[in-house]
Every structure is written in structure tokens, then in C-alpha cells.
Amino acid sequence: MRRKHQMDHDEDALAIKLQAFQPLGEDEKARLEDLQRHRMQFAAGSEVVYQGQTNRGAYILRKGWACSYKRLRDGSRQIIDIHLPGDFLGVRSLLLRTSDQSFITLTDVEVSKVTVEAMWDVFRAAPKLAVSLLWAASRDEAMVVEHLVSVGRRGALERTAHFLLELGARLHLIGCGTGDNYPCPISQAVLADALGMTTIHLNRVLRQLREIKLVVFREGTVTFPDVHRAAEFTGFDLRYLDHGTRP
Template identity: 45%
Template sequence: MSPQTPNSLREATLFKSASLNEEEKKQLDQLGLVFKYYPSNTLLTPEEDDLFVLVHAGWGCLYSNVSDGDRQILDFPLNGDLILVSRSTPRGVDETFMALTEIMVWQGPVRGVIEGIANFPKLTSIMMGAALRQKAILIQHMNSLGRRKALSRVAHLLLELGARLERAGAASRDGFRCPLTQYDLADALGLTAIHVNRMLRELRERGLIDFRQRTVRFLDRPGLERVAGFDPDYLKMCI
């Protein structure tokens, strides 16, 4: 993976653009978030405590298993995203975090992090803002599953992923590198892989996108946004 190992949590996308004073910067280094690298297809499974996971680079996959052996993908955590991953319980794990590609993250126990930011309002605000943004993303995914038509679902998710990567400085407005297969998209959108393929073909035939060789190109972004009903305001950090 090309990104270099950062020297400090201060270099994480979530914090590096924040105007922190020296005391706040020092406290970041004492939060107990440690830097980890995971190869692709590795499961990140908390053993003793729930974990905060802050993605530094790469693509994650957060999913829930359903009774018939299938999975429902809840989100694709990306650079700058803060995720809470629950530990195993007697009734099973509610969600699973997998490294979809090689991934680098900061991770640490939820209790320790909360205690560490308790007396630092600005750090608390940043962490809460990231958590609220993640909630807004999950709400939009639920809206897609429940109310958006198939074509709008596909368009909305691709626009969202592109916007999230662009905000993290990992993509341009014209498109982004995308490791997702049609099966990944199907599991995220509640469609079959065949249906996803049809929707991608329709978007391509309309001259809106081109998705091949693991690259999404937005050929007509305004037109794609109209199809999706996409408004990126929910991706703003709420701080």
C-alpha cells in the first residue's frame, strides 16, 4: 500500500485539518488509538472491548450476516471515516468489519477513547461530528434500500463514495478508483448482481458514468445527481 505510515494520530484525515492547540495535540497521542495494517479479506474482530476504528487508507466493508447465509453490507468505510466495531457477544456479532483491500487504520477501545476526550471539548466535538456523519450515511443507505428505485440506488451510492473520497483528498470530482465488484454492490443495495449489471449498463448508455477496470468515471455528474436525487450535505462534518 502506497501511503506511508503516519508518525502520529495528528496526521489522520479527521484531525489534521482541525485547529488544535498543543494540549489537544498531546492528548491525541494519549488516546490509546494504535496504528494497524490489515491485508485484504482480513476480519477486524474486537476481543475484549468495542473498538473505535478510524480509517487512514484503503477500503473497508462493514456488514451483517442474515439467517440464510447471505450478508447485508451496511457501509464501505473509507479514508477519514470513524466506525464503532462491536465485540463478540453470546448472541453473536451484530456487524463484521472486513478489510476489502489492504487497509490502514487507527483503532482503540471505546471506553478509553471516551475517557481520554472527556475533558477536551474540541476533541469531543470532532469525534461526535464523525459519529453523526456516519449515522447520516447509514440513514441514506436505509433510504436507498427502502424507497429508492434500483437505478437511483446505484447512482446514489457511486456518487456518495466519490464524494467521500474527494473530501478525504483520495479522488477527484471526475471519478475514483473503485475495488467493488457487482456482488459487493448487490449486497449493499439489496439487488442481485445481474440487476446491478443492468443498472450500470443503463447509466453507461445514458452517458452518465463509465465503470470498468476498477475505475468509476463520472461522464455527466449533474445528470447522474438528478437520477440519484443526490444532495451531498449529509456528508458534511457536524461540528
């Protein structure tokens, strides 16, 4: 028997993630592999989908980091979510007429392009896999909701630490980083846009978090000197991430 979090299909983060919901049979794994047949590469800083684009089509992020955001008239932007390997990009634009948000890569990435038709095929021929994909979509939505709660009701310190804890938990699920340390290749400007604050303010918040030894964000690495204290401090619950296999 293979150990958990070890690779089944050569580091397929999506397969690992989906199996946190329910195990997949060989047939489903093959189908999942097939769904990701059409590979593409993008350099860091590429626009993958832009707000208002009418092309239908989604991507599965296989390697690297990306983010989704919306721009406002005054030029500012709000980052909706940071996307990690195994995440879908732009599923919603499969059904809405235009994409309601933009996607940009944060590192060099590898993605698979997925068409609407391929998705319907999965729904018809592999309903169990389809349910897993819907589960993943529900989980993503729950993350956006938690993000909204953070921005609306948590103070800057709490909010920042909470966000970094969530990232850590998500990475852990797909087998990257330990619980209390992970590589985080994003600039303070990106993090600030995700958290709804100024870069300058975020910088001060990060310094404070470092001073009180809750979180250290430095040189592309996030470290929690004491994860439990950090979780306690921010009220991090993680039930909304719905980890662990269903009974």
C-alpha cells in the same frame, strides 16, 4: 497558510475529515495522533470484528477500504456501509454488549486500535475533540439513514448512481479523487450487497448507467461524464453529509 485538503499530519484522513467540522488546535491534533498510536495492518478480506463478538474495542481506518455488514440465515448479506480512510469501525460495540455487525477489509488496510478507556480520556481531557468525534459519528449515522432511504424507495438505477456519487463526495472530502473520477477497488458483488440487489441485476444496471452516460464503473474506477447531470438524475443532495466548516 496551508491549502485546504492538504496534509497536516502526514495524510491523517481523520484529521482532515474532522476539520470539515471545526478547526483543531495543535493540542487536539497531537491528541488525535496519540489516539491512533496503536497501528495494525490487515490484508484484504480479513474479518476485523465479527457479529456477536464481545471484545470491546474500536478501530480507526487509516488507509484502505473496508465494509460493515450483517449476515442473514439464508447466507445472504447486507452491507451497511463502505468505510474509507478516516472512518471509525465498531464504535457502537464500545457500548453495546456485543457487536451487532461484522467488519471485513476490502483492500489491504492500516488501522489503529482504540480502547474504550482511550476514548473516555479524550472526552475528559479534550472535549472539543470529543465533539468533533461525535459530529463524525452523527454524520456516519446520517449516511446509514440515507442508505436506508435509497434501498427502500429508490429504483435500482437511481440508487446505484446515488451511492457512487456519495462515495465520490466522501473521498473528495478526505482529499482522494476529483469530484468526477475516483478509484473504486470493490467488486460488483460487494456493490450489489450494499445496494440490496443481485450481482446479476447490478451488472445490468451498471451497463445501463454506462449506456446513458451517467456513470462509468470499470476496471476499479468510477467516472461521471457529467457529475451535475448525475446529481440531478439521482436527486443527490449531500446536505446530509454536512460538509463545510461551521460558522
